[in-house]
Amino acid sequence: MSIKKVMVIGAGQMGGGIAQVCAQAGYEVYLNDLREEFVDRGIETIAKNLSRSVEKGRMTEEEKEAALERIIRSKDLQDAAHADIVIEAAVENMTIKTDIFKKLDQAAPAHAILATNTSSLPITEIAAATERPEQVIGMHFMNPVPVMKLVEIIRGLATTDEVYQAVEEMTLKLNKAPVEVNDFPGFVSNRILMPMINEAIYTLFEGVATKEAIDDVMKMGMNHPMGPLELADFIGLDTCLYIMEILHEGFGDSKYRPCPLLRKYVKAGWLGKKSGRGFYIYE
Ligand code: CAA
Numbered sequence: 001m002s003i004k005k006v007m008v009i010g011a012g013q014m015g016g017g018i019a020q021v022c023a024q025a026g027y028e029v030y031l032n033d034l035r036e037e038f039v040d041r042g043i044e045t046i047a048k049n050l051s052r053s054v055e056k057g058r059m060t061e062e063e064k065e066a067a068l069e070r071i072i073r074s075k076d077l078q079d080a081a082h083a084d085i086v087i088e089a090a091v092e093n094m095t096i097k098t099d100i101f102k103k104l105d106q107a108a109p110a111h112a113i114l115a116t117n118t119s120s121l122p123i124t125e126i127a128a129a130t131e132r133p134e135q136v137i138g139m140h141f142m143n144p145v146p147v148m149k150l151v152e153i154i155r156g157l158a159t160t161d162e163v164y165q166a167v168e169e170m171t172l173k174l175n176k177a178p179v180e181v182n183d184f185p186g187f188v189s190n191r192i193l194m195p196m197i198n199e200a201i202y203t204l205f206e207g208v209a210t211k212e213a214i215d216d217v218m219k220m221g222m223n224h225p226m227g228p229l230e231l232a233d234f235i236g237l238d239t240c241l242y243i244m245e246i247l248h249e250g251f252g253d254s255k256y257r258p259c260p261l262l263r264k265y266v267k268a269g270w271l272g273k274k275s276g277r278g279f280y281i282y283e
Contacts, residue, residue: 001111001166007032007074007083009100011042014117015089017145020046021174022087023067024059030082032074039073046071049146080107085170087139089117092242097121098129105130113163115139119239120190120246123156123183133158137167140187141176143235151176152189185250186243194243197235200228201259204279211279229279232262233272241266 004027008019011033019031019042033039050064059067072079077100080086086104090096097116104114114136116126127136138154151171155164164180171178181188200214209217215227224231232240244258265271265278272278 233278
């Protein structure tokens with residue numbers, strides 16, 4: 001199974017990052033979003049990231065231009081007709097995702113793989129919305145995509161070995177490290193990361209320490225690049241709450257109950273870095 005053309009659904013932080021690394025690795029990429037200005041904004045960020053790489057001497061101006069030229073703007077899911085693999089990075093909502101997958105299943109060629117960058121939704125359920133569940137797989141990139149090495153690869157119940165191998169090979173070509181995991185709530189990354197973040201929020205909620213102290217303990221004591229509260233702001237508090245709810249519902253275990261302070265912040269619209277305020281205030 002040879003992958004040459006990629007389509008990425010969603011030109012936000014994750015989709016844009018995925019399109020960037022694919023274009024840098026030589027793939028032709030259709031970058032799709034609902035509106036043209038979303039795609040334009042995504043490409044602007046990619047261009048900025050690539051310019052920084054040129055300044056740092058990691059790539060030449062020509063390589064940057066060639067990578068940008070490999071990105072094709074798309075507003076229509078029908079463009080999946082050109083793709084060998086589609087990587088969906090739209091919002092974390094099962095109804096929206098299954099609707100996209102149904103349309104992609106109709107539009108994409110029979111050989112195409114349909115991958116999702118979901119951070120916690122069941123791959124098997126997304127796959128069941130299509131007529132090709134054996135060609136559906138999870139490809140979970142980490143934020144910021146151009147920097148983070150890991151891609152968690154999640155097989156649905158029906159995913160074939162051939163599809164897994166093709167995706168693993170592509171991940172290596174993107175200069176990323178594939179790690180195979182099974183389809184369980186939160187997979188491995190968020191099953192471990194989110195309860196840690198939620199516990200840090202409880203630690204703040206219960207007045208054990210200030211936010212700065214909590215983050216300092218984890219940064220200096222555990223060598224984490226960001227403290228858990230700073231990281232929660234970076235990921236988005238709405239996303240953190242959403243994933244905790246999936247873990248709570250999926251396992252039915254009270255150890256995954258989201259901290260009331262997290263709920264309160266999300267209700268207040270304090271969603272972290274993207275909204276200008278979360279645990280910290282951003283200018
Ligand atoms: N896009 C592209 N490049 C970026 C970037 C972005 N958004 N943010 C930072 N970088 C680059 C910088 O340009 C810089 O590159 P150079 O070395 O070439 O200058 C490099 O990353 C380091 O950046 P900084 O020096 O500005 O800052 P830093 O050393 O503090 O690193 C960080 C920033 C890489 C984000 C680091 O703080 C870090 O690793 N944080 C933890 C991130 C993490 O845990 N991500 C996983 C989140 S969970 C997830 O994604 C899954 C989920 O489902 C929720």
